[in-house]
Amino acid sequence: MNSVLLQTEVPLMPDQLVDLLGLDALGVAGDFVGALIGAVVIASIMLANAALAGPWAKRKITAAFTDRIAVNRVGPFGLFIIIADSVRLLSKELIIPEGADRPAYDIGPLLVVLSALGGFAVIPMGSLGPLNFQLADPEIGLVYVFAVASIASLGLVMCGYASDNKYSMLGGLRAVAQNLAYEIPLIVTAMSVVIFAGTLQLSEIVAAQQETLVTVAGFAIPTWFAFVNPFAFVLFLVANLAEVGRNPFDTPEAPTEIVAGYQTEYSSVYFVLIYLGEFVHIFLGGAIVAVVFLGGPDGPVLPGLFWMLIKMWAVFLFTQWARSAIPRVRIDQLIEIGWKGLLVLSFANLILTAVIVGVLAL
Numbered sequence: 001m002n003s004v005l006l007q008t009e010v011p012l013m014p015d016q017l018v019d020l021l022g023l024d025a026l027g028v029a030g031d032f033v034g035a036l037i038g039a040v041v042i043a044s045i046m047l048a049n050a051a052l053a054g055p056w057a058k059r060k061i062t063a064a065f066t067d068r069i070a071v072n073r074v075g076p077f078g079l080f081i082i083i084a085d086s087v088r089l090l091s092k093e094l095i096i097p098e099g100a101d102r103p104a105y106d107i108g109p110l111l112v113v114l115s116a117l118g119g120f121a122v123i124p125m126g127s128l129g130p131l132n133f134q135l136a137d138p139e140i141g142l143v144y145v146f147a148v149a150s151i152a153s154l155g156l157v158m159c160g161y162a163s164d165n166k167y168s169m170l171g172g173l174r175a176v177a178q179n180l181a182y183e184i185p186l187i188v189t190a191m192s193v194v195i196f197a198g199t200l201q202l203s204e205i206v207a208a209q210q211e212t213l214v215t216v217a218g219f220a221i222p223t224w225f226a227f228v229n230p231f232a233f234v235l236f237l238v239a240n241l242a243e244v245g246r247n248p249f250d251t252p253e254a255p256t257e258i259v260a261g262y263q264t265e266y267s268s269v270y271f272v273l274i275y276l277g278e279f280v281h282i283f284l285g286g287a288i289v290a291v292v293f294l295g296g297p298d299g300p301v302l303p304g305l306f307w308m309l310i311k312m313w314a315v316f317l318f319t320q321w322a323r324s325a326i327p328r329v330r331i332d333q334l335i336e337i338g339w340k341g342l343l344v345l346s347f348a349n350l351i352l353t354a355v356i357v358g359v360l361a362l
Contacts, residue, residue, distance in 0.1 A: 013131060013132055021037075039121070043120070046117065047280070051082055055086075056081055094270065100163060104158040104161060109159065109270045111151055111155030116277055119145045123287045124202055127305060133304075137201060149288075156175040157262075159172060171253055171263070179242075184346075188347060189236045190236065193292050195350075196225060196353065206298065209224050224294050240285045240315075242338065243285060244282045248326045248334075286313070290308060290311035
């Protein structure tokens with residue numbers, strides 16, 4: 001388990017790009033160009049993964065769970081369906097509802113995508129060769145990623161309100177109610193990890209999981225917080241399902257009840273933005289799970305970037321299993337699970353973790 005180095009040992013990606021491209025002489029402008037190139041690289045990686053997950057992997061995985069044949073006609077293994085769907089959706093007419101609140105209608109889909117991509121600015125994605133795929137490493141990295149990711153809720157409300165559609169409005173209100181009910185348990189559960197790690201800095205949280213917890217039959221099990229506190233790990237996974245809007249918590253866009261919720265009145269490129277933002281958010285949730293509980297890019301043999309992507313895809317697979325296997329709950333049941341179930345359990349976990357860490361520190 002040596003694919004992760006402490007942040008103090010490896011410069012951040014923008015600094016590496018500045019040195020690699022010889023931009024030092026440009027001063028602040030050179031730093032800006034290095035940061036911009038790094039942001040484009042990280043965004044391209046995540047958008048490519050989301051594009052693969054949405055039109056192709058989602059269909060293949062769902063078909064496997066339900067014993068059906070998925071896309072297999074367009075290209076090898078049906079992979080060219082990604083291009084076909086992109087052309088099909090982008091070529092559709094963009095229809096704007098007559099009573100739409102145009103500024104909010106236009107901005108909402110952008111917020112959904114940008115909030116997800118913004119979260120990756122502080123995620124330690126690991127290394128590939130000499131490059132360290134992390135743009136920034138602030139001391140409050142965990143707070144930042146939750147704050148930026150929550151902006152998507154504002155985008156969903158704007159989409160629902162601005163569409164001048166009652167079903168869309170209901171979907172937007174459901175999104176707010178759901179995010180309020182599940183973001184608090186999500187953050188409180190993450191705080192139990194902060195108590196263990198003693199920091200909010202994501203690179204240090206990853207570094208705190210590098211020691212060996214126990215050795216079984218010659219195999220070293222690392223101190224990943226999923227092993228140290230499996231109860232918190234399960235709580236976090238459940239709350240993350242609600243945060244990314246996957247079954248049984250997909251009530252904001254429930255097609256059997258409210259057509260498609262907040263995205264009912266969106267077509268063409270705007271629908272693509274919402275759809276893309278949904279999958280980027282799933283991968284952002286997977287990245288947070290990987291960093292907080294699964295050692296981040298830590299893993300044997302393979303470069304850290306590969307391990308990080310593998311763990312994010314594992315979380316994506318879990319969300320797709322939940323989508324295929326678990327029926328949707330009613331909106332009142334959803335709120336009760338959040339406020340009366342997960343919230344209570346997350347605070348109980350936080351208090352118990354604080355007591356254990358306090359006793360061990362004596």
